[in-house]
Amino acid sequence: MLDCLIIIKPLFVKELKKLNLVVDEPWLEAYEPKIEKRFQNYQSAIRAINDFSGSILEFARMHEFYGVHFDKLRKGWVYREWAPAAKALFLMGDFNRWNRNSHPLRSSSRGNWEIFLPYEDYKNTFIHQSKIKVRVIGANDTDLDRIPAYIRRVVQDKETHDFAGQLWFEPQPYTWSDQNFSLEEAAKMPLIYEAHVGMALEEAKVGTYKEFETLILPRIKAGGYNAIQLMAVMEHPYYGSFGYHVSNFFAPSSRFGTPEELKSLINTAHRMGIAVVMDIVHSHAVKNVNEGLNEFDGSDHQYFHPGPKGYHEGWDSKLFDYGKWEVQQFLLSNIRYWMEEFHFDGFRFDGATSIIYNHHGLVSFDSAEKYFDDGVDEDALLYLQLANTLIHALNPKALSIAEEVSGMPGLCRKVEDGGIGFDFRLAMGIPDYWIKTLKHKLDEQWDLFELWHELTNRPKLEKSIAYAESHDQALVGDKSIAFWLMDKEMYFSMTVLEQNLVVDRGIALHKMIRMITLSLGGEGYLNFIGNEFGHPEWVDFPRLGNDWSYQYARRQWSLVDDPLLRYQQLDLWDKAMIQLAKDYQLLASAPGVQLHLDPDKKILAYERGGLIFVFSFHPTESYFGFPIRVPEAGSYQILLNSDEKIYGGFERLDKTITYHTDQDQQVLLYVPNRVVMVMGRKM
16 A cells, blocks of 8 residues: 555646647647647546545545445444435345345435444454345335445355355455565566466366466466466456456456455466556446446446446447546546555556447547547546556556557557557457458468568557457457467377378468567567467357356366477477567567568568568478578577477578678578578677
8 A cells, every 4th residue: 555645746738839649640730639638638637636635546545435344443344335326225144134124324425325333243243254235225216135336255156146245354464475576577578478267277167366376377487478467357247258247346256266365376476577467347347237336326327328328239238437536436446456455567458449439449440530539438538548647656667558459549658648648559450460361361372561561550659569369369259370270180180290281381380470470569469378389279168058168168288288299399489489589678679670571482581679580481482592681791690490390390490500691781591481580690
């Protein structure tokens, strides 16, 4: 907890001739008034927050006011709820044998309700792990038993499957031992391992925080990744939603274990030097009335927009009204809670495109006008600016990542520059490009000009996180890259004891796709759990359609652990690739500079971080004495190449050879087909 009061002082537009975003991006000059208006809105909001609470940090403390808390001065428990349209609230639970009438809450100002339970009267009944709910007589005369909005833990009854809030009064606070952890490396060059705790085990069951800590964290550490992006942390009633239909925003999912076990996972990750980023869902909420926030006070507009605007048809979920102070406080307090209580190192904001636009991005962004017209939810943009201000006030090095596909200008620029304040944007077009290429083009049809454009076309002053595939590409109904490349042959022909042309091609391209994505596509890199070794199957959570099976809601680690299977070759390549990026601070370097592109021979070469990358995507032809002009004269040597035997290659390249530049500053290379080689200048 921060002991000092931090006030975010508004910066006045009058002090600036032009916002830096417009200075750096002259094509935005036509929209300068709208960009300045957004900045003015932010300044006004910060001014109002400072006047009301003293600072945005104090503004984001509602989780310390609402919910259940022990009041040391009054010597008892107080429970508060915000339900402005409700007619009556009653607290019930194990402590009063679920009497729905005996404990009414008192209505106070601002739509708040409150009840006090003296310690001496309830010390034997209002106890750790006992269950509670709140009965709400709503504005629409509904009479429903709800889960408190700020509850810290929610559990499901194994027999009735009913969800209830659970009191969590651990006698001793968790003891952290991560004081020496530094976010420096991950903040500068995030190498992210995206993972889901429940499906991380090979066993056909729901994995736990403790099992992830003991069994999976060592694998991530060995892989060289410096950050984990944890999915499905916030409680969600339907496991098959992948964690994206959140019901209880302050409750870590109990299906994976206790809050202390989640803290232990994060603490251990930190002690390993690994940052932990949370996949936070502030883009929407589950529509369930029994478990979630929907119609909590009997109205349709407490937390969400009223009517159709408050419903996302594509996601079948509810949409927050970001213009309400109480909603801002709820969501901002949620951010502070996860960072302070659980030591999360930042967030990947799910569905940022849906947040930003009233049409949720379901249009073609064929004109710059669409970044500034009525399709933009200006209240939502302001919320994201406030969220990023809060995150970096709590921890200046914290990671804030946007899942955003529209290309909103300034998304990853500082708020004072006229931006939205994120640190990184996920380069969502890259995995889409790879899947479309693999689905619709033969190898000889690959367009290297198109490939170069897709991997390099990003704002110069905004950082991107590149990824070849994520959980979206692994879901049932689609295929992972490995599955697109090798399909059924993965079940029968992955042994090192036999050769298979389909598998040979698949392994070669899998390595090349991942290397060019990492080295060229952004300032950070992301991999979804298991994809590093070419996991052979999709992700499909237990549901009625698959007879509630866990067969595809797991990761088959035995495949990569078997030295007789070629999955290990892909895993070793991934480790070498990540280590190369770390050794040369590759993604912290300036973007790649093209050295050579031959569309017919399908050879692409570029320089980044002082390294020379040479790719041959040709399916059949190899070339002797192929000239590549390099930035500096001298002697060069191959540091890493995908044709090494340990990576499933054919040993056609000799790493001991030194390549000297000629009078034209060229190196003459042997370039086999379907190979990437990485070269460094000998000093």
